[in-house]
Amino acid sequence: MKQVDSQLSEITESNILPEVRDELINKAAAAYQQAYVPYSHYPVGAAALFSSGLIFSGCNVENASYGLTVCAERNAIFQAAAKGERKLEAIVIAVPTDEFPSPCGACRQVIREFAEDCIVILVNGRRETRWTTLRKLLPESFGPDFLGGGT
Numbered sequence: 488m489k490q491v492d493s494q495l496s497e498i499t500e501s502n503i504l505p506e507v508r509d510e511l512i513n514k515a516a517a518a519y520q521q522a523y524v525p526y527s528h529y530p531v532g533a534a535a536l537f538s539s540g541l542i543f544s545g546c547n548v549e550n551a552s553y554g555l556t557v558c559a560e561r562n563a564i565f566q567a568a569a570k571g572e573r574k575l576e577a578i579v580i581a582v583p584t585d586e587f588p589s590p591c592g593a594c595r596q597v598i599r600e601f602a603e604d605c606i607v608i609l610v611n612g613r614r615e616t617r618w619t620t621l622r623k624l625l626p627e628s629f630g631p632d633f634l635g636g637g638t
């Protein structure tokens with residue numbers, strides 16, 4: 488546990504510039520304003536930083552056929568992938584509630600497709616942050632390397 492925490496603080500302190508972090512947080516919080524959530528009333532915003540330096544944001548979009556709902560994280564990542572981005576560096580997930588969000592299993596796996604590991608910053612409605620990593624959220628993961636893919 489100690490080791491994980493020290494790895495984490497290394498990642499959080501050194502790998503993201505404060506101005507980039509702030510931009511990610513602002514974009515994720517702006518994204519949830521556009522959430523389409525007539526069923527859950529739980530808006531989520533995500534902002535994903537890719538290796539190009541570009542940030543892609545997205546919100547959750549629900550559907551009357553509930554299972555067709557797309558989460559904010561996947562919306563942001565798929566928009567990036569559609570523009571040719573392939574390497575995810577960090578993702579911020581923001582909600583307006585007091586509780587921190589947590590990416591669902593499907594989104595963890597989609598994050599894994601574009602990052603062996605990456606910074607994950609969770610933001611609540613008070614703009615408090617919780618830093619974690621994909622590796623911590625999805626240990627011993629299955630990824631593109633198993634299939635010789637990932638490019």
Ligand SMILES: O=c1ccn([C@H]2C[C@H](O)[C@@H](CO)O2)c(=O)[nH]1
Binds near residue numbers: 547549
């Ligand atoms: O990390 C999360 C967790 C949930 N949701 C969405 C899916 C659905 O629209 C609503 C309730 O599950 O929140 C996200 O977008 N991201």
Ligand SMILES: [Zn+2]
Binds near residue numbers: 590591592594
């Ligand atoms: Zn999800």
